[in-house]
Amino acid sequence: MTCCGGNIAADGAAGVSASADFSRAEELLHAGRERDDGTVEYVFSAPDIHCGACISSIERAIGPMHGIAYVRVNLSLRRVTVHLDPAVTGPVEVSGALAALGFPARPVDLGDLDELERKRRDSELLKSLAVAGFASANIMLLSVSVWSGAEGATRDLFHLISALIAIPAVFYAGRVFFRSAWGALRNGRVNMDVPISLAISLATGMSLFEALTGGDKTYFEAATMLLFFLLIGRYLDQRMRERVRTAVVQLSRLSAKGANVLTGDGEMRYLPLDEIEPGMTVRVFAGERLPVDGTVENGLSDVDRSLVTGESLPVTAEAGTALEAGAMNLTGVLDIEVTNTADKSFLAEVRAMMEAAENGRGAYVRAADRAARLYAPFVHSLAAIAFVAWMVITGGDWHTSLYIAIALLIITCPCALGLAVPVVHVIGATRLFENGILMKDGAALERLAEADEAVFDKTGTLTTGTPTVIGCAIERPSDIAIARALAASSGHPASRALLTHLDAGATARGTDIAEHPGLGVEGGFSGGLARLGRMAWVAEIAEPSAVQDPSGGLAFATKGGSLHAIKLGEHVRDGAAAAIDALHNAGLGTRIVSGDAAAQVAGLADRLGVTEWHADQSPADKIARIEALRAEGKKVLFVGDGINDAPALAAGHVSMAPASGSDVGRTAADFVFTRDSLEAVTAARGIALRAQALVKQNFGLAFAYNVIAVPIAMAGMVTPLVAAIAMSASSIVVVLNSMRLTRGDPAPAASRPARSALAVGTGSMEAAE
Amino acid sequence: MTLLTVLIPIALFLGLLGLGAFIWSLNSGQYEDLDGAAARILEDDED
Structure with a gap:
């Protein structure tokens, strides 16, 4: 990755014990960015920040810490930015202090976020919007005077001042559209920005000519107002994507960017992922995900491969088992011999397949651009017809004919079309956001x-991915108490499922309860030894006559007692x-x-x-x-x-x-x-269908507007006043129609208690990468 | 007419002032954390 942390404060990690915390500390060190003044900037994502009091408690606690140069909380993004002196303190201390305050935080990799680029574009649109707003307001003031009857030298002066404001504004604020239109044309396509750019530049160019030659009509206010409206749509659209990106980034856990490598003399060193080579031995602790593909060399554990292969039940990993990157090690410590470098691992292969598959979707053309493909040639040929017709009618007056043709292009400029889609999408996104x-x-x-056609994956999608007990033969209260005690001492998903299943009753007190990775849990109780785990292993202590289920599975028995089979199934979402x-x-x-x-x-x-x-x-x-x-x-x-x-x-x-x-x-x-419920799928589809209906209605409204506007324009009756009123009226109608999406029947999932989408990523999420 | 030569520059100057103020506030990061800004004003600065 592109993080420039390097080995900043590498000695800061020396005190951290060689455990799972070790790799976490190493991760933290790699997430920083060195600043010009020698301090290092870290950005922590802390999803639990939610109010003004959080701001002051964090800033007052972290600020006075030794070696902290700067700390600032961003409440909107739920982030904490810290500049620290690497010689004095490290990110581990800050992260620890945040956790102690009740805000578990993890660092955001600044390189990964490419945040700077995104921010630059965001404020570019906002600045364009401000410039277009300023220009259109001022030009409108001057235009109203002209429409009210300013004449002669006053009118010419007003036109010239308008030109002075409009031309730089159009160049500056119109860049977004010109760039996009040029990009489309160069690839031989037409998108919505082509007619927009054409109308804006023709309106400005013609008005400049009129202003310089003392003509009586200019369209500067139409051009800048058009830009202003369209930029509002663009900006809203970008804000929506921005918000979702932030939410998705917050959901993602810090991916493993390195692994604990065992060196020949038994030492453990943390190496970044790209320095890990086949043949090395990597130690993976319980609760960690495998960073690379490998074969188990040493150790015994249960491994959850559900995210990797879709298998719902954990498998036993012992020497010789091949495992993929992304599998979660559940119970024991595994030493794994690396078989593939990270860039050739299973995960990398999946990424390559993903990129190949995405190309197919690239062929999709947005509704607005599909409309533009029909609309642009239609309007442009109408303008050409108008020009030719007026040349014939006026007997070769090219000035009048051209003026009418351009006025037609201006008034039919798809301002409403440009807003018709993004406004609906932005409101749709808000409705979806409310539904989680x-x-x-x-x-x-x-x-x-x-x-x-709906295609579902099973594990983790239709089911929750956590097993649940569907059949359990343990009946005697004393057995239940022992089983509860054994299950409670293990973090294995099957044990947790059993504990949920046997939620009533006492818990026995046992001695020497120990978890045997890959086998199960064992402990001594007043009734003797008891085991909970794999059928064959449990059967060793059960009464000799006990019949084993040949398919294996989970079982429980006390020493010499009967063998109780436990059937596991999946919990349907x-x-x-x-x-x-x-x-x-x-x-x-x-x-x-x-x-x-x-x-x-x-x-x-x-x-x-x-x-x-x-x-x-x-x-x-x-x-x-x-x-x-x-x-x-x-x-x-x-x-x-x-x-x-x-x-x-x-x-x-x-x-x-x-x-x-x-x-x-x-x-x-x-x-x-x-949210947990799969009804999100139907809720999203419901909103999508309504949004599509509204987009179609908006296209209908824009079409109806053109049916009225085009004949007026072709008749040569369009004045700048008519154009300004018609264009803003059509935009307002379209926006008002889109607003209807905010009302109406709430989607089914809306009845569930609202949980902040941002709060989900706190810690319960497990994710691999 | 002579009045216009005074009023129009004044109007444009005020407009540009507003535009400049907005762009300055944008560049100085005042829109980075709108929720935080709303909450911070209620904080008592003890020092």
């Missing part, structure tokens, strides 16, 4: 409304059945495409009433399924969460991912939903 759904891009809303029913009723095809085993997929498909399902799908298989559906002419909505889903998320016509998914999945998806 983040939308990356306005075009995604258009694509979602078109989707006619809230609203999954309702969402699938609703999609069915709306006429969409639904199917499940999962990386899990056939038995698991079939069971879930049956419960949800989905008839089409495919199991054991690799990421490439998933893409192939989507490509096949596309070849049939279907527009696929793909909903998935894992690393293995990321290419499919990029390949689908439109895609959604839960916030609990992998970083790479969230990056690939068009929509990210932050």
Whole structure:
């Protein structure tokens, strides 16, 4: 990565014990940026900041700390910026102090965010908006005087002053449109900015000619007002994307950028990811994700691969097991021999597939640009007809004819069209935000409304990814008490599921409770030894006559007691059945495409009433399924969460991912939903359909406006006053119509208690990358 | 007419002043944290 932290304050980490904290401390050191005055700037994301009191408590606590040069809290972005002296203190101390204050924080990688570039463009639009606003207000004042009857020298003076204001303003504020139009034309395409740029530049050019030659009509106010309105639409659109990006960045956990490498003499060193080579041995602690692909060399543990392969139940990893980057180590310490460098790892392969798949979606043309493809040639040929017709009528008066043709282009300039789409999208994004759904891009809303086939991933999408107990034979209260005690001492997902299942009853007190990675939990109780874990391991202590389930699974037994099998299933995500029913009723095809085993997929498909399902799908298989559906002419909505889903998320016509998914999945998806219920899918679709209806209405309104405006313009009756009124009236009508999206039936998910989308990323999220 | 030669420059000057003030406030980062600014005004500065 591009962070320039280097080895700043590397000795600051010396005191940190060699544990999982060790790598976290190393991560922190790499996130800084050296400033000119020798201090290092760190930006922490602290999602729990929520009020003015938080600002003062953080700034008063961190500010006086030794070695802190500057601290400032940003309440809107929930960030803390700190400049510190690397010789005196380090980011670990700041992060610790923040956590002690009750604001768990993690550093934001400044290089990754490319924030500077984004900010520059943001304020460029805002400055353009300010300049256009200033110009149009002042020119309008002068124009009103002209329209009220200023004549002769006064009028000419006013026109010249208007020209002096308008020309630099158009050059400055119109850059966004000119650049985009030029880019489209150079690639042989037409977009909405082409007719806009043409109208603005022709209006300015013609008005300049009129002003210099003492003509009586100029359109400076029309040109600048047009810019002002259109820039409002642009700015709103950009703000929307900005807000979503911030939210998505906050959801993502700091990705592993390095690993603890064991050197020959048994020492452990933290190396950045790009310095790790095949053959090295990497130590992965419980609770960490694998940074690279590798084979287990030493150690025994349970590994959760659900984000990587879609397998719902943890697998046992022992010497010789091959594991992919992104798998989560659950219980024991694993020493892993690296088989691939990071840039050739499974994750990198998935990224490459994602990029290839995304190219397909690049062919999508936004509704506004589709409209422009029809609109621009139509209007431009009308202008040409008007010019020729007036040349004939006036007998060769090119000045009048040209004037009328240009006036036609000005009055038909798609001001309303330019606002018709972004305003609806911005309001749609706000509605989605209220429902806990983040939308990356306005075009995604258009694509979602078109989707006619819904493809779901299973693990983590239709299910929550955490196992749940569906059958448990433990009945005696004393056994339940022992099982609770064993389950409570382990962080394994199966133990947590059992604890939830046996939520009533006492907990026995045991001695020497120990977790054996890959096997289970064991402890001594008043009734003797008891075990909870893998069937074969538990059966060793159970009564000899106990019958083992040949398929294995989980079991519990006390010494010499009977063997109690525990069946694990998956917890179906809230609203999954309702969402699938609703999609069915709306006429969409639904199917499940999962990386899990056939038995698991079939069971879930049956419960949800989905008839089409495919199991054991690799990421490439998933893409192939989507490509096949596309070849049939279907527009696929793909909903998935894992690393293995990321290419499919990029390949689908439109895609959604839960916030609990992998970083790479969230990056690939068009929509990210932050609430637990899958009804977010139907809620988003409902909003998308209404937004699409409104966009169509807006196009209709803009068309109706042109039906009236074009004949007037062709008749040569357009004066600057008429143009100004007509254009602003049409824009206002379109914006008012779009505002209707804020009202109306709330989407189903809105009935759930609102949880701030930004607060979700606090710590419960697990993400791989 | 002579009045206009005074009034128009004044009007434009005031407008430009406003525009300049806005761009200055934008560049000096006053729109970076609107929620924070609203909260900070209620803080008592003890020192």
